[in-house]
Amino acid sequence: MTEQKAKDLKAFYRYDADHPFASMYPLLAKQIVDDLGVTSGPCLDIGTGSGALLIELGKITGLELMGLDINPEARVLVSENARRHGLPEERIAFLQGDVHALPLPDGDIRLVVSRGSIPFWDDHATAFREIYRVLQPGGVAFVGGGFSRYQSKEEADRMRPDWVRKDNPEKRARWLHREFLEEALLDATVTNWRIIEGGYGTWVEMRKTSQASVTAGYGEGARHAMSDL
Template sequence: MKINARQYDAIAKSVFAPVYPLIADQIIEHTGITSGSCLDLGCGPGSLGAALARKTDLYLLFFDQSEEMLELCERTIDENGLRGRAGLLPGDIGSIALPDGSVDLIISRGSIFFWDDLPQAFREIYRVLAPGGKTFIGGGFGSAALKESIRRQMADRNQGKDQFGQKMRTNLGPEMRRRFEEGLQQAAINSFTILQDEEIGLWIRMHKPAVSNNSSCSTQRREK
């Protein structure tokens, strides 16, 4: 599915603007990672990564298959004073051009719902994740109240039609959670937690053990 980059950027900077600082706080809370390197997958114009960079000492690497999105992301880097603390990486989620174990934190909001091959994507994410590294990948709106506000604004933009609300309920619902769990199992990734509720949304927090051993990867943890 091709996304209109300019239109997406305009909505990100208006309707969705309050979402990113809240999700950045949630990333910090649930991963505890505030320094090192961070890969923002399917970054779009870079709104979430920039919000996280403003709150941490992380080096942000913005990854997207759309050159137009990366051009917008470069503007976001300049607007947020992130020169020297950020870079751009084009590519496809199924084959990330980074060395094994090279990234401390991997984040992504909304992109996962467009990934055709979840097991392969998860394998690549886990491959480039550094020992002790974590992910925060999925979808959410920062809070239940903000989610409802955005749903109403998007319905107004669509002449009262609630297609966005319907897609939102599908993307954050139980069937999508099952898809995530099945994809992780097929990718043979056991060290993960699913975070899901009305406030936070639906997120995957993988964790690569700092010391690889059979016992540290044998338990699958899930939260509701």
């Protein structure tokens, strides 16, 4: 690892004004609240890392925040960062775990979010199945990578350090293909979903309806009519 990359990585886990994506997390949290409208109930952030997205969601909602990461060191990082932002430590619970086998019961979570973790997953169908399993009926998931649509593309491009784009290109590129995501969602037998693509990122939104019905604009019917936001 180059010295610069090690420095950049360290900076990624300390969420303060100098974080390379400091202006992004508040905008992404606002987008999630504006678009999904979930402001209370249990919220799980998968691959939470620094906890930045959860911290910003915590500032503008009454969500019960839970960060999950495969890396046990994230526990300390999340609580240090929460403290930095004046969020009471007890607002965020931490779970060490793997997206491929979430340590949570069925139907537990109202809102699942995950940003920037998807490139590292080994089996996306299993991951999507797990996410769908833990959603409450009426719950929604927003999973993917990139920036908020409230951010300008120029600003987003400026924020990305070189190694984020160049590192491990094959593994990173795979999940960016619509066909790859569609296949994983179908394998996972998730029914209500859409893929949101644009200059800002690629996201999968999944909704678990209370009935088996497919909401207009979602599900298999949406495979050919998915819009960019």
